[in-house]
Amino acid sequence: MDFKPCNSCGTCPVGWDNFKNLTEAQIKEIDETRFEARYRAGEMIFKQGTPTPNAVFMADGLAKLYLETEEGKRVIIALIKPGRLIGGPGIFIDDTHYFNLAAVEDSTVCFIGMNMLKKMVHENGDFAEGFLRDISIKGLESLKKIITFSQKKMNGRLAEGLLYLSDKIYNTEDFDCQLTRQEIGELTLMTKESVVRLLKEFDEEGILDVKGGRIKILDKERLNKIMQSG
Structure with a gap:
């Protein structure tokens, strides 16, 4: 637009x-x-x-x-x-x-x-x-x-970063993320490799549906729990 x-x-x-x-x-x-x-x-x-x-x-x-x-x-x-x-x-x-x-x-x-x-x-x-x-x-x-990020483990950091993108930036649980994997790492104080690995794990566990830059949060309650316990 x-x-x-x-x-x-x-x-x-x-x-x-x-x-x-x-x-x-x-x-x-x-x-x-x-x-x-x-x-x-x-x-x-x-x-x-x-x-x-x-x-x-x-x-x-x-x-x-x-x-x-x-x-x-x-x-x-x-x-x-x-x-x-x-x-x-x-x-x-x-x-x-x-x-x-x-x-x-x-x-x-x-x-x-x-x-x-x-x-x-x-x-x-x-x-x-x-x-x-x-x-x-x-x-x-x-x-x-x-x-907050310095006190969390990596899965908690990524969970918080994804919720930030969903709730504060895109205002939806299904969004095209303009950030690269490297930039998601820079946002969550992680390496690009850790972001790629954890996104794959969250996808395999049914928490997310990840297709390239498209990220859909399937289980927001579980993602919140990971963020809080991370």
């Missing part, structure tokens, strides 16, 4: 909730400086270590926010759906991106100048509180993910 550009952040159908705290005049200021760009699956939207002149709003598609270590290992922090603003912890520190953002499928993003957002933070207390709340929620989600 083709994405239709939005005329205003105030009327965007997937708009960031915190924009509701801005006045019409402030929304107009943002609209006059923002711009949209289209990215194809696999393209980098921003790179770790580069400056952050803009916050990125996900308007359409799906992207992955990930960290890359000095050794080249990648850890997917989150999958980004439409309606989410991505700024990162460097916004108010050193104006540096601490993560990478890349399109998983064809995506449209809206770039909003950081200086403009900082101006709104200074001018509008409700917007500032909403911004802090948004950053805090995302930080807690990332911390919870790292702690």
Whole structure:
């Protein structure tokens, strides 16, 4: 489905909730400086270590926010759906991106100048509180993910990753997964080989029906139990 550009952040159908705290005049200021760009699956939207002149709003598609270590290992922090603003912890520190953002499928993003957002933070207390709340929620989600996955065995990690994809990303138990097996491993802190092996085991045990990129959860109750006991 083709994405239709939005005329205003105030009327965007997937708009960031915190924009509701801005006045019409402030929304107009943002609209006059923002711009949209289209990215194809696999393209980098921003790179770790580069400056952050803009916050990125996900308007359409799906992207992955990930960290890359000095050794080249990648850890997917989150999958980004439409309606989410991505700024990162460097916004108010050193104006540096601490993560990478890349399109998983064809995506449209809206770039909003950081200086403009900082101006709104200074001018509008409700917007500032909403911004802090948004950053805090995302930080807690990332911390919870790292702690949870580090304490689970591999089958529990994969079960949790699959439920995350089903419940939070695709909103169905039968989905075409745009992530490669390598990326599923980066999401669940596992190797590609472990993901392939466990998907096969879950398929053979009747928990999943796996056909290439198509994954159907056949026994969600059992998958939940694996996640909880893993």
